[in-house]
Amino acid sequence: MILPLLQGLKLTLKYFFRKKITLQYPEEKWDVAPRWRGRHVLTRHASGKIKCVACMLCATVCPAECIKIVGAAEPDNRKYPEEYTLDLGRCIFCGYCVEVCPREAIEMSTAYELSEYSREDLILNKEALMELPQPRYVSQKKAG
Numbered sequence: 161m162i163l164p165l166l167q168g169l170k171l172t173l174k175y176f177f178r179k180k181i182t183l184q185y186p187e188e189k190w191d192v193a194p195r196w197r198g199r200h201v202l203t204r205h206a207s208g209k210i211k212c213v214a215c216m217l218c219a220t221v222c223p224a225e226c227i228k229i230v231g232a233a234e235p236d237n238r239k240y241p242e243e244y245t246l247d248l249g250r251c252i253f254c255g256y257c258v259e260v261c262p263r264e265a266i267e268m269s270t271a272y273e274l275s276e277y278s279r280e281d282l283i284l285n286k287e288a289l290m291e292l293p294q295p296r297y298v299s300q301k302k303a304g
């Protein structure tokens with residue numbers, strides 16, 4: 161009877177003084193790999209203009225059919241996406257859209273906090289995709 165108890169205590173003591181491996185999420189965040197396939201970002205030129213030229217390659221190659229683009233043209237005939245929506249609820253994070261883009265106009269960030277309360281909130285429009293996602297649940301202690 162006492163033997164299992166002692167074995168348990170031995171195991172507890174073995175790990176008690178070791179470096180803790182538990183991460184105190186959400187106050188602490190994971191350091192993900194640099195090539196992590198997180199939430200997408202539509203990139204811009206230094207001038208601030210969107211790089212995307214609405215060529216539709218990403219929408220065509222996407223196996224989950226989660227990208228929808230409505231193209232338009234500027235007076236100088238430069239094409240741009242008037243609307244660009246990406247449904248994260250359907251996305252399988254394969255990265256094909258990034259691979260196929262000839263303009264490096266879409267990237268996958270390291271943001272991994274993607275949960276929402278409704279499916280509709282997982283559909284990102286162009287404006288949302290042009291912003292870098294911010295880390296969520298920043299600790300008030302750390303923020304203050």
Ligand code: SF4
Binds near residue numbers: 226258
């Ligand atoms: S990562 Fe894959 S599934 Fe997601 S939008 Fe890009 S191509 Fe589609």
Ligand code: SF4
Binds near residue numbers: 211212218219262
């Ligand atoms: S993100 Fe890239 S592949 Fe997709 S429409 Fe824009 S330029 Fe084309």
